[in-house]
Amino acid sequence: MKILKIISLLFIIIVLTTSCEDETEQEVSDLGLVKTAVVNDLNSDGFVQVGETITYTFKVTNTGDNTISQIVINDDRIAVQDLSLNPSELTPSASASISVDYTITSSDLTDESITNQATVSGVDDEGVVITDLSDNDSNYADNETITTLDIVPYANGIFILNEGNYGSGNASITFVKNDFSSIEQEVFKTVNSDVLGDTAQSIYLTDDRAYIVVNGSNKIEVVNRYTMEQVVTIEGASINNPRYMVVHNGIGYISNWGDAADPNDDFISIIDLATNSVTGIIPVEVGPEKMEVIGDKVYVAMIGAWNTNNKILVIDTTSNTVVSNIDLGDNPNSMIVDGNYLYVVSGGISYPISDETAGRIDKIDISTNTVTATWNFNATEHPYHLTHDGSSFYYSLNGGVYKWDGIVALPISPENGLDGFYYGMITKDGLLYALDAGDYQSEGTLKIFDLSSNTQTQSITTGIIPNGVVFN
């Protein structure tokens, strides 16, 4: 019993003396770093876009017993290097915060999140460097910060417009991510629980919207280009057999063929995009098709609808009147602006055989609106789908894709490896996006070719009768 008392006493003495030693002899230098991240939805659309920012706030607390000075913060992931805290000296228990804005990049959106950890460092009064890794809410834990980016569903990818069969109401839109990690069919229907409509002819993108021209249904579906959510439907008597759309200064121009039977009722509708209402129409000759905005003019290729036509009309957007027309080959079907010139492919009349005319390409000087050069095809050749990849022109003819420099004579033979009867095609960044409608009664295919080697790199199933691609 006595022994037990002695041991207990001894234990108490040891404990007391030890704690006394700590209190009196050891002073600690320590820092705590808490990092918080707030995503700034600058356009208030509920999603993160490239160019929007994340505000990171670093709160540094002196958790030790000594004053710490020369406090700096580093966070490589968001390019924060030796950021000085203000004030850069903290007495024990004191704290200070500093914020930085990080601008979101496209690769961040691809990753769909940002993971980072900052380091704070300072020097105590004895010259010892003190550091701490950041945490989300604690001065003592060290967890990385993971900021999930609420990305828009339909950014960083392409929309494929699928025209569908006339009368069947099966037009649709396919979305493909740029890295091909996902392919989503019928996105309009998925988001809006409604059918897109009948015979979707074309799609035009503005900053935040997509205008889908639904030819058979005589309407323009206006959607948020990143969410596909329907904003409004533009329809009425001034949208009749609509084909294509362009936008200049907040005003939309839509080419319309009018009634199938009437070659004299074709027009361009003028839409105020602020109100999505038709503010007027410009009556034109038969068959206005694709358009290009150049300066304050709209160049309209007159393909001729169910008849034939052979010119470009130039509309002055300040007066909304036709100020000039430029005679070309028959049925101009596609055009490309290259510097001060507009290149136009006219398909020629492919039927009836007795009236067949040759296709041709015209080069128009935009400053004078005159044709400065013409390249003629053979009598039975009908080219389509002129596109430009930044250095060369490409067009489609008789199941081949031809490459042309825009200067010398037209090529004699098509490019090896690119063959196909494409319903639409476009080049971008060294790639050819070619749309194969197959048998026109089932899913088509988007074929992507690398133009440096003319090899096919992707084959993507689309909806029915894909006719165009836009890059979102």
Place this chain on the structure above:
Amino acid sequence: MKAVFLIILSLFYFSGLSQGNDINQLEEVHVYSYFSPSYQVGYSITILTDSILKSENSNLSQLLKKQISAYIKEQGSGMTASISMRGSGASHTAVYWNGIPINSSLNGQTDFNTVFTSHYNRISIRKGGGSVLLGSGAIGGAINLENELQYINKTKAFLFGSIGSYDSYSTAAFVNHSTKKAALQVGFNGLSSENNYPYSNTEIVNENGEIMNYSVLLNTGFKLNNKHNLYLKTLFNNSDRNTSGTLYTTNNANLDYTNQSILLGWVHKNTKSQGEFKTAYLKEDYKYTFNKNIPDIFSDNGSKKWYTNYGFYYNLNSKIILHTAANYEILKGEGTEIEESSRQKLSFLSSLHHTLSEKLQYNFNIRKEWSSVYKIPFVFSFDTKQQWYKNHATSFNFSTNYRIPTLNDLYWQPGGNPDLIPEKSWSSELGYEWNYKASKFCINAFKSHSTDMIQWKPETAMYWKPVNIQSVTISGLEFSFKNSIIMNHHKFTGHIHYSYTISKDDETQKQLIYVPNHMGGLLLSYTNEKWYVEFDEQYNGSVYTSTSNTKSIDDYWLSSISVKRNLFNKKLSVGMDINNIFDVDYQIIASRPMPKQNLTLLINYKF
């Protein structure tokens, strides 16, 4: 149209109520014919006669859906309609008017919504390949619309009027007057409808769907003596329809289709032989106005056909009938999309009908046809039927068949391809039949293979062109059971049928679009002295709308009921049809909703 309807209606009041005899079902006359079950023993043939044909003012679509569960593809209610018989395409059922082929020379089809069935005394439906006897296009089957002239000293008339939903009015009159020496038939049919039914779950109605069809026939015949008779049959038919929009498109177009047929025939009979000479002139015209408000812009194409046929039957002995026929045809086509074109055809066929015993019969037929445009293959067929003891019978047929390209396929601008060749096909069938009193059960298995089938393919971005490219294998099974029970004055009949069809493209191994796997139907009726009640249930299986078989239209069940009250000794009946009684929302073609529950009130007078 309303005026005509009222005139016809008033006829009911002024008609005498005294004349005798109910209109009889035509007695089954055993004359050698390409549509006679007594002679075409290895084929399934359904014959519909006056008791069915003169009870409603149906079109051929409605009749065949109800009677044989046919799959009819309608481009919207009342619009252009075609049949798929045994999984085959729209131009693979050959339609005949009194033995003369009437499928359009332009598109190879008959529009089943423009054929008024009360015009005819007998409509025969023959399933399976029959090109040897029937010529081009009889691949999936053939239908004959027949006006039979009888020399029996009798006057019969049929008057019909109806008012239905969506401002629909229909009227029919048919008078058949004959002596021992002469016969006359006069018929009129009319149908008009606003056809503006609402599409369910939307605010859209079926716009631009107005229909105005009418048809007139005049047939006359003279029995010169016991051996010879002459006849003249004429038909004029006009169908003026706007072409309705869809759920997602509007339409302003109008299709005005006219055909005229004149047939002159001479029949001579001996004790052992019979010959028939026929010569016919057929004219058709399709006028398509893109916008009915702009009448001067249209597409207008037509054809004229002179058709001459001589067929001869000879009873070699009590067991063998020999038949031979020659056929010459001149066809001319012309229009805004078809350059003036003409072609001629000449064909010969020979046929042996042999009764080996009371229980075993067979036919062997061969045909060769020449055309001024392309080579037509030699075709042959064989069919047989064996009666087994106690009401059982089995049958078999095998045939080779063909279909020549249409004028549109050959000459349409743009795209028409003059280098096309005929489609070729073989088909075969095995059948079993059981008969007991008023019950009949049939089951048939069929298979066919078609090659060089014509398909329009995109030629350039601007137009399509037909090519001989597709081959299709079809196999299937169909059964039917019929029964009727008579108890005192009560008669119950029931008819149930079902078919399962696989129709696959050889290359893709996918089911053809708009060919259902499953079709079925049930028709029940009860009748007594005063009442007639009929219940009809049709099942249409799901059909694919994309060739990849990824998209489809749902299947549906459609029920209708018809109640009629007989008055004045069954001469007069008044009644009501309720169609689609359960208000089913259905589509035959994608994005073209069909009418929901609708009503027809009708009055029918026969003497």
